Every structure is written in structure tokens, then in C-alpha cells.
Amino acid sequence: MLKKVGVVVLSAGFLFTIAWLPGWVGSGQPSEPGNDNENQKVKNIIYMIPDGFNADYATNYRLYKEEDVVWDEHMKGMYTTHSADSSITDSAAAGTAMATGYKTNNGVIGLDPEERELETILEASQESGMAAGLVATSTITHATPASFASHVKDRNNETAIAPQLLENEVDVLLGGGKNNFLPGSEGGNQESNHLIDQASDQNYAFVETRDALQDAEIDIEAGEKLLGLFADDALAPEMHRDETKEPSLADMTESAIGSLEEGEDGFFLMVEGSQIDWAGHANDAAWAMQDIAAFEAAVEEAIAFAEEDRETLVVVGGDHETGGMTVGMGENPEMNVDPSVLKNVTATGDHMASALNSDRSNINEVIGTYTDFELSESEIQTIRNADDAASAFNQVISDRASIGWTSTNHTGVNIPVYAYGPQAADFTGHLDNTDLPKIMAEVLGVELGG
Numbered sequence: 113m114l115k116k117v118g119v120v121v122l123s124a125g126f127l128f129t130i131a132w133l134p135g136w137v138g139s140g141q142p143s144e145p146g147n148d149n150e151n152q153k154v155k156n157i158i159y160m161i162p163d164g165f166n167a168d169y170a171t172n173y174r175l176y177k178e179e180d181v182v183w184d185e186h187m188k189g190m191y192t193t194h195s196a197d198s199s200i201t202d203s204a205a206a207g208t209a210m211a212t213g214y215k216t217n218n219g220v221i222g223l224d225p226e227e228r229e230l231e232t233i234l235e236a237s238q239e240s241g242m243a244a245g246l247v248a249t250s251t252i253t254h255a256t257p258a259s260f261a262s263h264v265k266d267r268n269n270e271t272a273i274a275p276q277l278l279e280n281e282v283d284v285l286l287g288g289g290k291n292n293f294l295p296g297s298e299g300g301n302q303e304s305n306h307l308i309d310q311a312s313d314q315n316y317a318f319v320e321t322r323d324a325l326q327d328a329e330i331d332i333e334a335g336e337k338l339l340g341l342f343a344d345d346a347l348a349p350e351m352h353r354d355e356t357k358e359p360s361l362a363d364m365t366e367s368a369i370g371s372l373e374e375g376e377d378g379f380f381l382m383v384e385g386s387q388i389d390w391a392g393h394a395n396d397a398a399w400a401m402q403d404i405a406a407f408e409a410a411v412e413e414a415i416a417f418a419e420e421d422r423e424t425l426v427v428v429g430g431d432h433e434t435g436g437m438t439v440g441m442g443e444n445p446e447m448n449v450d451p452s453v454l455k456n457v458t459a460t461g462d463h464m465a466s467a468l469n470s471d472r473s474n475i476n477e478v479i480g481t482y483t484d485f486e487l488s489e490s491e492i493q494t495i496r497n498a499d500d501a502a503s504a505f506n507q508v509i510s511d512r513a514s515i516g517w518t519s520t521n522h523t524g525v526n527i528p529v530y531a532y533g534p535q536a537a538d539f540t541g542h543l544d545n546t547d548l549p550k551i552m553a554e555v556l557g558v559e560l561g562g
């Protein structure tokens with residue numbers, strides 16, 4: 113027994129010595145993920161926010177995918193998310209905390225509870241000469257992206273947020289919400305400002321489709337910028353994106369990195385998987401899983417770039433949980449969950465509800481069109497009699513996967529943080545959401561002011 117222990121200790125010591133010999137890491141031998149360039153300097157940061165995502169989403173998604181998930185090996189810690197005035201945060205206060213390092217009240221963007229302006233990590237990065245970008249599948253003026261480059265009392269005031277994103281000269285802006293940049297005379301929400309014209313005066317190239325984004329080339333060093341607004345309002349949910357000319361989140365992430373990496377002094381890029389949260393509010397498990405898959409594809413783009421570049425830190429963390437999602441639900445005597453059945457669901461609950469005829473006599477047809485489930489008589493009755501047919505579809509479909517929901521709003525649980533690249537270990541342990549931008553400022557060597 114003793115002898116055996118001795119052998120184990122000896123081998124571990126031997127391996128440890130070998131691992132530290134010069135050339136071991138550079139020789140292409142396997143090393144701990146993210147650790148081989150752990151001590152290098154950080155030139156670029158890609159901050160990726162899956163809105164509404166927590167450990168339960170992570171677990172259900174792993175079971176859904178039935179394969180390794182890109183972020184699992186980069187798990188570092190967890191953080192608290194409460195806002196200044198509530199134990200449950202909204203996306204504005206969460207975004208502000210994650211962008212500025214300060215707590216504020218729910219609904220507030222980039223201001224403290226006394227309405228003093230807070231500097232964001234994006235602004236501090238720009239101050240030090242770095243390029244900056246924001247990418248989202250919501251309107252680009254929605255709470256999370258807005259928190260990085262605007263300052264308003266009310267998150268719903270998206271027409272006040274839009275001009276601030278341009279005044280801040282964010283080099284790359286990609287998402288939805290064209291209406292918030294157009295005047296009423298052109299069907300937009302601005303009173304009279306034509307912000308797309310203004311953007312072109314500011315040297316922004318403007319694109320509106322996936323193809324145009326692919327062809328867009330800007331010279332960051334020459335002061336050229338990129339504004340991509342691919343829908344009047346939010347982009348389509350991932351499962352309906354193919355019916356549009358809108359890019360995927362991975363397409364936008366790839367384009368943003370491609371433009372920003374030409375800057376000599378590094379870049380800060382925030383990428384939001386905006387609609388995971390909306391799926392959570394709707395308790396739509398299939399929409400949630402498929403939008404997480406789209407977000408994962410974007411994280412893969414970021415990590416592939418960081419692996420090559422070696423001076424890029426990628427940080428992934430949600431702003432709060434939405435829906436009180438659980439892994440398993442009800443009495444469940446077999447203790448079984450099977451989220452992978454959601455792969456064959458091709459529409460949101462909302463979309464299925466809109467396909468119902470007025471007496472709801474075509475429930476079986478709708479389910480047959482968009483899923484491979486056969487409904488029981490009681491499930492059909494549930495949908496037929498529901499006040500809200502979309503919710504009923506979502507409940508029936510979530511039940512098939514044994515994904516439970518306890519809320520249609522946000523919850524207050526801790527959120528996991530994942531990090532890859534130089535200084536990734538700084539995100540280890542039990543943190544608060546305000547710690548994230550503070551750590552980023554520290555590793556970038558920039559001053560995050562008040």
C-alpha cells in the first residue's frame with residue numbers, strides 16, 4: 113500500500129518537472145487548456161454574454177448537444193448578480209455592472225443610482241487607443257449592448273441610446289434595430305434624426321444583409337467603421353434565421369473580429385447571445401437550446417481567433433438566469449431528462465401558436481410540421497384550452513425534454529464564468545458581476561474611472 117502511494121507521488125513529480133522544461137509547451141505537446149499562454153499580456157478582450165444563461169442552461173445544453181461543449185473546459189468561477197435595488201437584476205443593471213464595475217438600479221443604463229455617469233470598460237479601452245465593437249441579436253440599442261456605450265435613465269429609451277453609440281464612435285456595431293436609427297418620415301422611431309446618414313458622415317460603412325456583411329471591408333487604422341443593422345427590430349430567433357437575410361451570431365462575431373484585429377493597439381469586443389433570455393421568459397426550451405448552439409458557434413469563432421493570436425482574452429458569462437430553468441421536473445420517478453429531443457423542434461412556441469387556425473382544430477398538424485412528437489389527447493386538450501397557446505406549446509415541448517421552469521422572469525442565482533487566454537485564471541473563485549470589468553481593466557492596464 114505504502115509502496116503504491118510512493119510510486120504515484122514519484123510519477124506526479126516527474127511529470128511536473130518535465131512540464132516545466134523549456135520547449136515543452138512550444139513543442140506542441142498537450143498542456144492545460146488556456147494555461148500555455150497564461151502569463152502573456154492581454155492585447156484584446158472578447159466579452160461574450162449569453163443573456164439569461166446559467167449552470168442549468170449549461171447542463172441542459174450539454175445533454176441536448178450530446179457532445180463536448182466549447183466552454184466547459186474553461187470554467188473558472190461563479191458570480192453574484194443582484195442589482196443596487198433588487199436581489200434579482202434586470203439586464204440594464206446587470207449590463208451596467210458587467211460594463212462599469214458599479215451596481216445600479218434595475219432599468220438604468222451606464223449611470224449609478226444617483227444618475228452619475230459611469231465609465232464603461234469599452235470606453236476605457238477606447239481611451240487607451242483600442243478599437244471597440246458591439247454585437248447582438250437583439251436591437252443593438254437593447255439593454256446589454258447599450259450598457260457598454262451609452263448612459264440613460266431608462267433602458268426603454270432606445271432612441272436616446274442609438275445616437276450615443278455613434279457619438280461614442282464604437283468602431284463596429286452589428287445587430288438589429290434599424291428603426292431606432294431612422295426618422296419617423298422613413299418609418300423609424302427617431303423624431304427627425306437620420307442616424308444612418310449621420311453614421312455615413314462619420315465614416316461608417318452601412319450593411320443590412322448577411323452577404324453585404326461578408327463583403328464589407330473596413331480599414332480601422334484609417335478611421336473607417338462598420339454599422340450593420342440587419343432587421344427593423346430584433347433579429348429572428350436562431351431557428352427562423354434561415355428564412356431571412358440576417359447573419360448568424362457567429363457570422364457577426366467573425367466579421368467584427370476580422371475588422372477589429374487590424375487595429376494596432378488591440379480591441380475590446382462585446383458579443384451578446386440576446387435571445388437565450390427571451391426563450392427563458394417564454395419558457396421555450398427548444399428556442400433556448402438552439403440559441404445557445406448559435407452562441408456556442410460564436411464562442412468557437414472567438415476562441416479559434418484567441419488560440420491563434422495568443423494575446424486575446426475571451427470571457428464568457430451570462431448577466432442573470434431567466435425562467436428558473438431546471439434539469440428534470442415533476443415527480444419524474446425514472447429521474448430521466450432528454451433535451452436532445454428538442455433538436456427536431458423547428459419553430460418557437462410563438463410561431464406554432466401563430467400557425468393555429470381560429471378554432472385550434474389543427475394542433476396535430478402544427479405539431480407534425482414543426483416537431484417529431486405525437487401528442488397525447490390530454491396534451492392536445494391542454495393546448496386547445498390554453499389562454500396562451502404559445503405557452504401551452506412550450507410547456508408540452510419542455511415536458512418532453514423534462515426541462516422544468518419556475519418563473520417567466522429573471523431569477524437571482526449565481527452565474528458561471530468561463531475564461532480562455534492570458535490571465536484567464538484571474539476569474540477564478542466566487543466573484544460579483546462588478547468584478548468582471550475590474551479584472552479586465554487590470555489585465556489590460558487601463559483605468560476604469562467613475
Ligand SMILES: [Zn+2]
Binds near residue numbers: 432
Ligand atoms: Zn439579461
